[in-house]
Amino acid sequence: MNTFAPLQRRRFIKGAAALGAGAALGVPAVASAAVQSGVGSMPVLRGNHFDLRLDRIQVNKSGTPTWANAINGIVPGPVLNWREGDVVTINVTNNLPEMTGLHWHGIILPNDMDGVPGLEFPGIMPGETFTYRFPVLQSGTYWYHSHMGYQEQKGVYSALVIDPAGTPLVQAERDYVVVLSDWMDDSPLVVQNNLKHESDYYNYNRRTVGTFFDDVSQSGLKATAKDRWQWANMRMDPSGIQEPTGPVFTYLMNGKRADENWTGLFRPGERVRLRFINTSAQSTYDVSIPGLTMNVVHVHGNDVTPVPVDQFRINVAETYDVIVQPRDENAYTIFAQNMTRSGHSRGTLAPRPGMQAPVPPYDAAPLRNMADMGMTMMPGQVAASTPDRTRIGGIMPMGVSAAQKERRTGFQEKLDLPPVTKDLKPGVEAQYVLDHSFDRLDLPGDGLNHLMGQRRILTYADLRSVNPGVHEGEPTREIVLTLTGNMGRFIWGFNGKKFSEVGPIDVTLGERFRLRFVNSTMMTHPIHLHGMWMELENGQGDHRPYLHTISVQPAANVSVLVTPVATGQWPLHCHFLYHFEAGMFRTLRVLPKVV
Amino acid sequence: MRGLAAAIGMLVAFTGSARAQLFDKSEFFGSGLGKDTLNGAAPYGNPIADNRVYIHGYFDQLEGRLGDGQYLRWDGQAWIGNDYNKVWLKSEGRYNPGNRGRMEDGDHELLYDRPIDQYFDVQAGVRVDLDSSRTRTWAALGLQGLAIGFWNVEATVYASDTGHYALRTNASYDLYLTQRLILQPQFETNWYTKEDRARGVGAGLSDIDMGLRLRYDFTRKLAPYIGVAYQRWFGGTEGLRREERQKINDVRFLVGLRTWF
Numbered sequence: 001m002n003t004f005a006p007l008q009r010r011r012f013i014k015g016a017a018a019l020g021a022g023a024a025l026g027v028p029a030v031a032s033a034a035v036q037s038g039v040g041s042m043p044v045l046r047g048n049h050f051d052l053r054l055d056r057i058q059v060n061k062s063g064t065p066t067w068a069n070a071i072n073g074i075v076p077g078p079v080l081n082w083r084e085g086d087v088v089t090i091n092v093t094n095n096l097p098e099m100t101g102l103h104w105h106g107i108i109l110p111n112d113m114d115g116v117p118g119l120e121f122p123g124i125m126p127g128e129t130f131t132y133r134f135p136v137l138q139s140g141t142y143w144y145h146s147h148m149g150y151q152e153q154k155g156v157y158s159a160l161v162i163d164p165a166g167t168p169l170v171q172a173e174r175d176y177v178v179v180l181s182d183w184m185d186d187s188p189l190v191v192q193n194n195l196k197h198e199s200d201y202y203n204y205n206r207r208t209v210g211t212f213f214d215d216v217s218q219s220g221l222k223a224t225a226k227d228r229w230q231w232a233n234m235r236m237d238p239s240g241i242q243e244p245t246g247p248v249f250t251y252l253m254n255g256k257r258a259d260e261n262w263t264g265l266f267r268p269g270e271r272v273r274l275r276f277i278n279t280s281a282q283s284t285y286d287v288s289i290p291g292l293t294m295n296v297v298h299v300h301g302n303d304v305t306p307v308p309v310d311q312f313r314i315n316v317a318e319t320y321d322v323i324v325q326p327r328d329e330n331a332y333t334i335f336a337q338n339m340t341r342s343g344h345s346r347g348t349l350a351p352r353p354g355m356q357a358p359v360p361p362y363d364a365a366p367l368r369n370m371a372d373m374g375m376t377m378m379p380g381q382v383a384a385s386t387p388d389r390t391r392i393g394g395i396m397p398m399g400v401s402a403a404q405k406e407r408r409t410g411f412q413e414k415l416d417l418p419p420v421t422k423d424l425k426p427g428v429e430a431q432y433v434l435d436h437s438f439d440r441l442d443l444p445g446d447g448l449n450h451l452m453g454q455r456r457i458l459t460y461a462d463l464r465s466v467n468p469g470v471h472e473g474e475p476t477r478e479i480v481l482t483l484t485g486n487m488g489r490f491i492w493g494f495n496g497k498k499f500s501e502v503g504p505i506d507v508t509l510g511e512r513f514r515l516r517f518v519n520s521t522m523m524t525h526p527i528h529l530h531g532m533w534m535e536l537e538n539g540q541g542d543h544r545p546y547l548h549t550i551s552v553q554p555a556a557n558v559s560v561l562v563t564p565v566a567t568g569q570w571p572l573h574c575h576f577l578y579h580f581e582a583g584m585f586r587t588l589r590v591l592p593k594v595v
Numbered sequence: 596m597r598g599l600a601a602a603i604g605m606l607v608a609f610t611g612s613a614r615a616q617l618f619d620k621s622e623f624f625g626s627g628l629g630k631d632t633l634n635g636a637a638p639y640g641n642p643i644a645d646n647r648v649y650i651h652g653y654f655d656q657l658e659g660r661l662g663d664g665q666y667l668r669w670d671g672q673a674w675i676g677n678d679y680n681k682v683w684l685k686s687e688g689r690y691n692p693g694n695r696g697r698m699e700d701g702d703h704e705l706l707y708d709r710p711i712d713q714y715f716d717v718q719a720g721v722r723v724d725l726d727s728s729r730t731r732t733w734a735a736l737g738l739q740g741l742a743i744g745f746w747n748v749e750a751t752v753y754a755s756d757t758g759h760y761a762l763r764t765n766a767s768y769d770l771y772l773t774q775r776l777i778l779q780p781q782f783e784t785n786w787y788t789k790e791d792r793a794r795g796v797g798a799g800l801s802d803i804d805m806g807l808r809l810r811y812d813f814t815r816k817l818a819p820y821i822g823v824a825y826q827r828w829f830g831g832t833e834g835l836r837r838e839e840r841q842k843i844n845d846v847r848f849l850v851g852l853r854t855w856f
Contacts, residue, residue: 117639119639121639147642193651201815208774210773233743235743427712428679432713491678499641499645500646581643585642587642
């Protein structure tokens with residue numbers, strides 16, 4: 001357990017810093033007796049001993065009855081509520097017709113408790129019970145899910161809330177988990193099969209003859225033709241930003257459809273903590289609560305200096321806790337629109353059950369642009385938006401200032417490509433290799449960038465950990481992973497290779513290294529590292545945020561610092577289910593120190 | 596001989612040390628990625644299945660070409676395999692129920708398919724012309740993929756055991772009028788090096804078959820269409836058809852269903 005000691009020290013010294021942040025939030029340091037932890041309409045299991053059972057059941061999530069994989073008979077499964085410092089014992093009985101494994105997302109634990117069948121864990125066979133047992137060394141908002149095949153898509157997921165050992169830094173009178181998920185009636189394997197044959201199968205937001213003429217009337221024939229030619233040349237559609245999308249998904253909030261309207265109650269003036277967890281298989285959301293300011297206080301299980309925002313983007317597997325303080329008797333809509341604007345989930349905060357507020361319209365659907373493809377942009381090009389009559393992904397009209405243009409195109413400080421990326425060649429598994437990469441940490445991403453002046457939107461650059469990091473010192477080497485893929489063939493990987501074609505990345509226990517991600521695809525991939533934290537180098541110095549999943553925008557060049565705290569084989573993968581099952585997966589093999 | 600053995604020995608030693616150097620370099624300066632090994636990487640089997648075998652079948656054309664001498668026309672493909680190795684089946688032909696169930700232009704191919712770059716696959720195998728005429732067998736070698744501008748293209752050369760060569764090309768493009776209403780131009784050509792009277796083909800460009808189809812995607816897998824097809828025969832083939840008093844120009848309206856699984 002020695003390996004965990006530094007982590008414990010860092011994560012859980014909370015005294016003075018806690019008071020400081022509490023004051024900043026306007027939160028009294030004394031816990032209210034009314035504090036509820038991780039509740040809502042979702043069933044909660046508390047304690048340090050749990051019995052979980054996986055069954056194949058019939059559910060009706062979309063309006064059509066179909067099969068699901070349930071935890072203890074429900075989808076999503078029960079919320080688990082642990083306590084920091086406990087040793088938890090979890091008996092998982094597998095009644096599914098296939099092997100399974102439950103993974104505790106973001107939890108620092110011994111490798112054989114990580115729950116990834118195939119690595120240091122044989123998987124739980126049908127009819128068998130496996131007992132997980134490990135110490136809980138951290139606190140905060142996390143989640144758990146099946147790490148076997150496509151089981152997660154069909155229901156094996158839920159929230160995991162760990163109460164801190166001491167006084168919680170973040171104080172609130174109400175505390176709700178908000179589990180976002182993308183339910184699918186179909187079989188996920190059929191969907192993967194469809195994507196292998198026609199990767200834009202689920203895209204009903206393509207460019208058409210109509211958008212061509214819209215762009216011509218706005219920006220002229222020449223610019224439009226040039227833009228179309230560039231995309232045709234790359235054989236890509238800038239509207240293909242996430243697959244699959246709304247046509248196949250029913251977006252859920254705490255297991256409820258938008259029309260079922262999950263509701264969290266409050267009394268005016270109360271501070272309400274909402275723990276947003278994106279447990280989706282393949283859906284990114286833009287979250288807002290019209291009429292309320294959200295104070296982002298806790299990200300990926302770690303407290304951050306509060307950031308007041310109107311909207312934030314949450315990629316798959318990320319968690320963001322916000323505090324809202326409604327002061328009147330009104331209802332407020334919790335609105336999570338899918339990034340592709342092909343659907344949404346929705347709930348309500350209300351003083352009484354049955355109340356509701358208007359559901360806002362979707363923001364304009366983003367399109368990719370040439371900066372996303374790692375190119376420098378010519379004046380007059382691309383990626384505008386609706387507010388001033390310019391279209392997203394249409395071409396910028398005359399008279400747009402350079403600053404506006406930069407924001408709209410997401411064109412940021414240009415960074416040198418690392419050698420690994422430069423050496424890559426386009427091929428079967430790498431549709432293109434970008435010419436330039438950019439620092440995009442202070443942009444929320446396509447579809448939101450152009451709204452930055454009008455709304456407060458969270459970016460990675462805003463995240464500042466309350467506690468300073470424990471691991472000092474400069475990294476001794478840099479490991480570069482270029483995110484690559486071939487859209488048309490639906491093959492995904494790192495450095496032009498899928499998982500089964502390359503070996504693990506070897507590192508040593510306690511070694512400090514830098515991981516650099518360069519995204520040479522047009523998707524925003526959430527890259528998750530098991531078993532250790534990724535300290536995002538976002539300019540916050542010692543107060544770098546500790547993250548378990550990094551959302552890497554197209555053409556972004558982003559780095560994290562890592563110090564492995566346990567030996568074993570730890571997956572490093574894109575958390576889009578259909579991407580990692582298509583090869584966007586590596587293992588980080590943490591070897592013991594040679595004495 | 597001794598000199599050769601020494602040279603081979605040196606070569607082995609050289610490549611061996613070069614490889615060792617590369618490995619060391621990657622350990623300390625490179626990406627940190629292990630080289631060419633999955634040793635010990637997945638003791639209990641793979642955590643993901645990125646080499647799965649998928650299977651699909653589809654009809655680009657399954658249509659009735661209407662009018663005098665109307666017939667059924669199909670052009671379908673199917674494949675099974677993983678990302679790098681596929682078996683590909685193609686079949687096209689015309690079935691004429693009015694003319695005593697005569698089948699024409701039967702072209703059936705069984706191919707091995709391997710991707711060679713971002714957009715194109717190489718295909719090699721056999722073609723059998725199997726219909727109501729004399730059966731012919733060919734070796735086939737072709738390219739299939741996505742050309743600049745989103746054109747789906749195929750080009751295959753064929754060689755028969757009797758020294759005949761042939762070329763078949765096909766190209767189509769999906770123009771999205773709306774999200775579900777799609778206009779598809781399509782253009783096929785057939786070429787032969789030698790005359791084959793039994794099958795009614797002459798040397799040179801034999802025929803073109805072009806179509807313009809307007810389909811509606813109720814789902815991506817179920818899209819009825821209407822359209823117009825134009826066929827024209829040339830050169831030697833044209834001459835043979837004239838002898839038989841057959842048309843050398845043929846324009847037909849068509850209704851069909853584009854479907855796949």
